[in-house]
Amino acid sequence: xxxxxxxxxxxxxxEAGTTIVAVKAEDKQSEAVARFTLNxxxxxxxxxxxxxAAGKTGTELKSVLHSIIKGHTMVSYDQVWNALKExxxxxxxxxxxxxxxxxxxxxxxxxxxxxxxWNREHVWAKSHGDFGTSxxxxxxxxxxxxxxxxxxxxxxxxxxxxxxxxxxxxxxxxDADSWEPPDHVKGDIARMLFYMAVRYEGNGELDLELSxxxxxxxxxxHGKLSTLLKxxxxxxxDDFESHxxxxxxxxxxxxxxxxxxxxxxxxxWGGVSSKDEKKAS
Numbered sequence: 178x179x180x181x182x183x184x185x186x187x188x189x190x191x192e193a194g195t196t197i198v199a200v201k202a203e204d205k206q207s208e209a210v211a212r213f214t215l216n217x218x219x220x221x222x223x224x225x226x227x228x229x230a231a232g233k234t235g236t237e238l239k240s241v242l243h244s245i246i247k248g249h250t251m252v253s254y255d256q257v258w259n260a261l262k263e264x265x266x267x268x269x270x271x272x273x274x275x276x277x278x279x280x281x282x283x284x285x286x287x288x289x290x291x292x293x294x295w296n297r298e299h300v301w302a303k304s305h306g307d308f309g310t311s312x313x314x315x316x317x318x319x320x321x322x323x324x325x326x327x328x329x330x331x332x333x334x335x336x337x338x339x340x341x342x343x344x345x346x347x348x349x350x351x352d353a354d355s356w357e358p359p360d361h362v363k364g365d366i367a368r369m370l371f372y373m374a375v376r377y378e379g380n381g382e383l384d385l386e387l388s389x390x391x392x393x394x395x396x397x398x399h400g401k402l403s404t405l406l407k408x409x410x411x412x413x414x415d416d417f418e419s420h421x422x423x424x425x426x427x428x429x430x431x432x433x434x435x436x437x438x439x440x441x442x443x444x445x446w447g448g449v450s451s452k453d454e455k456k457a458s
């Protein structure tokens with residue numbers, strides 16, 4: 178039973194789960210009953226989730242963040258379809274998803290492999306490290322986004338950089354070795370790649386690293402780091418990206434720390450290291 182004091186209702190709910198609550202008000206002439214659902218989570222507050230990262234910088238911060246986000250719940254490649262229908266749902270139309278590069282809103286059930294449909298874009302191109310669609314990097318929702326089939330095919334395994342000729346399928350540019358997305362998702366893409374470089378650090382898994390070069394295929398590298406650093410500042414985190422991070426946490430039970438704390442990007446990759454350049458050569 179709950180207790181009412183003024184306009185406050187206090188419920189003795191200590192366990193995580195869902196509770197149906199009914200509140201009845203009555204007088205001598207009538208009564209009214211309101212029912213609502215109460216969801217209680219045992220997830221830690223956001224700052225507690227990152228508690229071990231406090232005060233860290235450089236490789237130490239990268240290592241601590243890896244320890245926080247590793248060991249996530251892995252979904253299958255088939256499950257990715259349904260997950261993306263939640264993570265990228267159009268806030269204005271719950272029957273649709275928003276496509277990454279074109280920004281178009283398209284029906285959730287229009288997924289597939291044909292022109293006019295949407296499919297699963299690996300932002301960290303799956304051939305950069307040859308992880309394919311296997312559980313782990315191949316199905317990690319933090320870098321998988323719905324994309325127009327034709328646009329996805331045009332991007333292929335290109336690194337990210339600026340310049341080239343315009344592509345009519347979206348406000349994108351491309352050349353022989355790079356792809357430039359629209360301004361409004363440049364930060365999103367950068368933060369997805371920063372996540373991948375921290376989440377996959379070897380130790381029995383792939384070691385994915387960022388490089389300040391392009392043409393990194395098929396190595397487990399992705400570029401271009403200096404461009405991604407600029408994009409992180411150019412396109413700040415928005416509500417859609419933040420909400421997406423929350424929804425993915427419900428699926429994978431880990432978060433993208435660079436969405437929650439974009440300032441950590443410069444604390445890890447404040448300058449382009451010669452090590453990264455050497456690995457890409």
